[in-house]
Structure formats: C-alpha cells, structure tokens
Amino acid sequence: MVRLSYYKGLLLSDYYAPGLKWSDEFKKYIGFAYKYRDVLEYFKREEIKIEDNVLDTLPFPMIEDKITLRDYQAKALFFWNRAGKRGIIVLPTGAGKTAVGIKAITKVKASTLILVPTIDLLDQWYEKIKDALNYSPGRIGGGYDELKAITVITYDSAYTRVEEIGNKFAFVIFDEVHHLPSEGYSQVAQMLASPYRLGLTATPEREDSRHRLLPDLVGPVVFRLRASELAGKYLAEFEIKKIYVSLTDDEKKKYEELRKKLKQFLSSRNMQLDSLESFHKLVKLAGRDPEAREALLAWHTALRISVNSKAKIEKLRELLNEYNNKENKIIIFTRDVEMAYNVSREFLIPVVTYKTPKDERSEILRKFKEGKYKVIVASSVFDEGVDIPDANIGIVLGGYGTSRQMLQRLGRILRKKEGEKNKALLIEIITKGTSDYNLSKRRHRATV
DNA sequence: TTGACTCAACATCCTTTGCTACAA
DNA sequence: TTGTAGGTTTCCATGTTGAGTCA
Numbered sequence: 001m002v003r004l005s006y007y008k009g010l011l012l013s014d015y016y017a018p019g020l021k022w023s024d025e026f027k028k029y030i031g032f033a034y035k036y037r038d039v040l041e042y043f044k045r046e047e048i049k050i051e052d053n054v055l056d057t058l059p060f061p062m063i064e065d066k067i068t069l070r071d072y073q074a075k076a077l078f079f080w081n082r083a084g085k086r087g088i089i090v091l092p093t094g095a096g097k098t099a100v101g102i103k104a105i106t107k108v109k110a111s112t113l114i115l116v117p118t119i120d121l122l123d124q125w126y127e128k129i130k131d132a133l134n135y136s137p138g139r140i141g142g143g144y145d146e147l148k149a150i151t152v153i154t155y156d157s158a159y160t161r162v163e164e165i166g167n168k169f170a171f172v173i174f175d176e177v178h179h180l181p182s183e184g185y186s187q188v189a190q191m192l193a194s195p196y197r198l199g200l201t202a203t204p205e206r207e208d209s210r211h212r213l214l215p216d217l218v219g220p221v222v223f224r225l226r227a228s229e230l231a232g233k234y235l236a237e238f239e240i241k242k243i244y245v246s247l248t249d250d251e252k253k254k255y256e257e258l259r260k261k262l263k264q265f266l267s268s269r270n271m272q273l274d275s276l277e278s279f280h281k282l283v284k285l286a287g288r289d290p291e292a293r294e295a296l297l298a299w300h301t302a303l304r305i306s307v308n309s310k311a312k313i314e315k316l317r318e319l320l321n322e323y324n325n326k327e328n329k330i331i332i333f334t335r336d337v338e339m340a341y342n343v344s345r346e347f348l349i350p351v352v353t354y355k356t357p358k359d360e361r362s363e364i365l366r367k368f369k370e371g372k373y374k375v376i377v378a379s380s381v382f383d384e385g386v387d388i389p390d391a392n393i394g395i396v397l398g399g400y401g402t403s404r405q406m407l408q409r410l411g412r413i414l415r416k417k418e419g420e421k422n423k424a425l426l427i428e429i430i431t432k433g434t435s436d437y438n439l440s441k442r443r444h445r446a447t448v
Numbered sequence: 449t450t451g452a453c454t455c456a457a458c459a460t461c462c463t464t465t466g467c468t469a470c471a472a
Numbered sequence: 473t474t475g476t477a478g479g480t481t482t483c484c485a486t487g488t489t490g491a492g493t494c495a
Contacts, residue, residue, distance in 0.1 A: 117458095119489085142491090143491095154489095155490090156457080156489085156490050157490080160491085182457080182459085206459090207460065207461085267465095270468095272462095272465080273463080274464070276461075280461080280462095280483085282461095282462095284482060284483075285484090286485095295484090296485080299461090300484080335486095336486070354487060354488045354489075379487070380459095381489095400461090401461085402460075
C-alpha cells in the first residue's frame with residue numbers, strides 16, 4: 001500500500017514513481033504536486049494499491065446549466081475531453097472562450113479553480129458563471145477573499161496562496177494561458193495537484209519561446225481555430241489595410257544619425273544585432289558600459305521616431321475625415337503613451353492609457369459603448385483582458401512586433417453585430433524604410 | 449471604503465554586412 | 473578546410489497590472 005499526500009505544493013509518496021525524487025528531509029519520495037495524475041496512473045498500471053490523501057476538495061454545488069455551445073465550441077470541448085480532460089483550446093478573441101470553460105466545469109462536475117491575469121477578467125468570469133450556472137463563485141484577488149468550490153483567482157493571488165489551496169481543486173482552468181509559462185506563474189501550475197486542466201487563449205506562442213513548457217504544465221493544444229475561419233458566420237468579415245508613409249526630412253536626418261551611432265558602436269565591438277540573444281547581449285553590456293548604454297538609447301530614440309512619425313498624424317487626419325461619421329466606431333491604437341496623448345490633443349479624442357484613473361477609464365468606455373464617443377485612442381491597455389465595447393474600425397499607429405498584439409487588436413473589431421453590412425476594417429499606418437516597417441512585418445508573420 | 453502611493457512581476461526588445469579559437 | 477561554439481549569475485527603456493501599505 002502506497003500512501004500519497006499533499007504538502008505545500010508537493011506530492012509525497014512512500015514508494016518511488018517516475019517524476020519523484022527521494023527527500024531526506026521528508027523521508028519520502030517527493031515531486032511537484034502537478035505530477036499527481038501521472039503518479040496515480042503509474043501505480044494503477046503497476047497494480048499497486050494506493051491510499052490517496054492528496055485532494056481535499058470542497059463538495060461540488062448544485063448548479064444549473066444554461067449554456068448552449070456553438071458547433072465549434074462543442075467540437076473544441078469534445079477534443080479536450082478525448083485528450084483526458086487536459087489541454088489547451090485556442091480560439092480568437094470574441095469566439096466565446098469563457099462559455100467553453102464554463103461548460104467544461106459542468107462536464108467535470110468537480111471543484112474548479114479559474115486563474116485570470118486581471119481583475120477585469122475576474123469580474124467577467126464571476127458574472128458569467130453567476131448567469132450561466134445560477135451560482136455565485138468565490139473570488140480571490142482584487143480585494144476579495146472567498147474560497148468556494150468554484151473559485152476565480154488572479155495569477156498574482158494564486159502565486160501567494162497556492163501552497164495552501166493547491167489540493168482543493170480537481171479541475172483548473174487557466175484563462176489567457178500564454179501567461180502561465182512565465183517564471184513565477186509556472187510554479188503555480190506545478191504546485192497545483194488538479195488532475196484536470198484546461199488552458200484558454202487566442203495566441204499560445206510567446207516571444208521568449210517558453211510556450212514549450214505548456215504541454216507539461218497544462219497539456220497539448222487540442223483544438224485551434226483562427227479568426228478567418230469564423231469570419232462571416234460568428235465573427236465579422238474583415239479586411240486588413242496597410243498604408244505606408246515616410247519620415248519628414250528632419251526626422252529622417254535624426255533617425256539616420258541615431259542608427260549610425262548604433263551601428264558604429266556595434267562594429268567597434270564586433271557585435272551584430274541579428275537575433276534576440278544578440279540584443280540581450282547589448283542590453284547586458286549597457287548595464288556597465290556607458291558607450292553601450294548610449295548606443296541602446298540611440299536605438300530606442302530612433303525606434304520612437306519611426307513609430308511615431310509626423311506623417312502618421314497627417315494620414316490619420318485624412319482617415320478620420322473619411323471614416324469619422326455616424327456609421328462607424330473607431331479605436332486608434334498607439335505603441336506608447338506619448339503618442340496616445342498627442343493624438344488626443346490634436347484631434348480632441350478621449351484617451352486611455354495605464355495612467356488614466358480607473359473611473360475615468362470606465363466612463364470613457366461607457367460613453368464609447370453608448371455612442372456618445374465615436375472615436376477613442378489608446379496605448380496598449382486594450383490589448384488583453386479588458387471588456388471593450390464593439391468598434392468596427394481599428395487604426396494601428398504603432399505597436400509591438402508580436403502577432404499576439406496584432407490578433408488581439410483585430411479581435412476588438414470582430415464582434416459580429418446584428419444587421420451589420422460593412423466589413424470590419426483594420427488599418428495599419430507604417431513608416432516605410434524604418435524599424436517600424438520591420439515591426440509591422442513581424443507582427444504579420446502568423447496567419448490571421 | 450477610497451485614494452495615492454510604492455513595489456514586484458511580466459512583456460517587449462533583432463534580421464546587416466565580414467569575429468576567433470578550436471575540433472572534426 | 474569546414475563547421476561550430478563561444479560566456480555569467482540578467483535587466484539600457486517603457487508600458488501595464490495586481491497587491492500591499494499608509495493616511
């Protein structure tokens with residue numbers, strides 16, 4: 001008879017099993033709690049009897065189930081179920097990931113923990129569960145601290161509480177699961193004993209390649225659908241337009257000076273900037289070498305000039321003249337805060353950045369939803385986890401070189417509206433011949 | 449309870465085009 | 473001659489968020 005137990009994120013066992021190591025401190029074999037399922041299966045295969053004291057879950061409540069899934073949502077859940085209730089479902093923004101998650105809870109019928117990156121999402125899940133299951137889930141984070149059989153928690157709170165609650169849930173849902181592989185959050189996944197796992201995201205891939213950890217932490221991608229596959233029926237038809245502009249003579253002169261400074265430094269040190277690693281090398285060097293710091297600063301400034309070029313503002317003026325009318329709702333996206341405020345001042349448009357106070361932000365979003373505001377400008381605050389009212393036109397003035405940001409911004413204009421005839425339109429304004437062009441090229445790598 | 453702070457964690461950050469020492 | 477590894481243990485900037493603290 002093997003005794004299995006849980007202790008502060010660890011799995012303790014009397015006998016050896018793959019994935020466990022002997023610990024002199026505990027006088028037992030130990031491993032991270034997430035090995036629980038594998039260890040259990042191993043002992044079963046070996047026909048070894050187990051006394052299992054790992055999970056200590058709260059009783060599953062009486063719930064209703066008012067969720068009707070669309071065909072692709074049901075299919076996604078089918079594949080996840082077939083994979084042993086483990087794995088990741090990839091659906092574009094607006095395709096109803098939350099509904100899939102809630103339906104999964106009703107299938108598993110066991111105590112469930114839902115991890116979310118922001119308080120906005122904490123509230124959204126809370127409301128949707130209340131509606132769909134006629135049950136008020138617990139909330140931990142954002143000032144709440146209620147542990148219930150179905151509980152929504154922020155990643156940050158989970159990080160500080162996981163030792164204590166790591167064995168209270170048989171099922172765990174990781175919303176926006178691309179956050180999970182980061183240094184700190186991945187420990188949360190390891191310290192949870194939950195044998196059933198579901199990850200939800202629109203874009204699992206990460207710039208740092210740590211998404212390679214996801215199959216181990218959550219399971220493989222079991223279902224994937226792109227925005228273009230849902231366009232027309234469940235999401236709006238859309239078009240992506242690219243408009244190219246040039247730097248002014250002044251900007252060009254400055255830009256080239258700065259790039260030259262960077263190049264001169266690189267060649268003086270026999271360095272190249274041809275990979276992320278080489279860039280990190282430069283950053284490291286900049287920590288102790290003033291010349292390297294100067295070079296990096298030059299790179300930053302040059303980037304800013306190209307992303308926030310004056311011609312973009314003029315092009316934006318034309319676009320607003322053309323599209324700013326009763327029929328359209330427009331969101332303008334910028335890369336940095338300064339540009340967002342410049343646009344706001346120039347065109348007298350309400351602006352939202354991370355500096356905007358909370359109530360002012362919700363006020364602006366409310367008025368945009370009601371149609372009192374037709375155009376708003378935002379930095380990268382709307383990229384994820386915020387419930388943004390529908391728009392049908394997005395204008396990208398600047399951004400990162402990541403397809404994640406691109407797809408998330410696209411998602412902001414894709415919600416299908418009743419009787420809508422016009423296509424949703426995402427317009428990107430790009431400064432040609434500069435790093436801005438490279439950024440744009442990079443964010444289009446992944447097919448939409 | 450709020451509001452204003454601070455702090456920590458997370459994310460992005462590259463594409464040009466030439467090295468040098470050593471092993472196979 | 474050709475091919476390949478090379479060095480450590482992070483962190484120039486800016487943006488964004490959640491949690492904690494203190495008035």
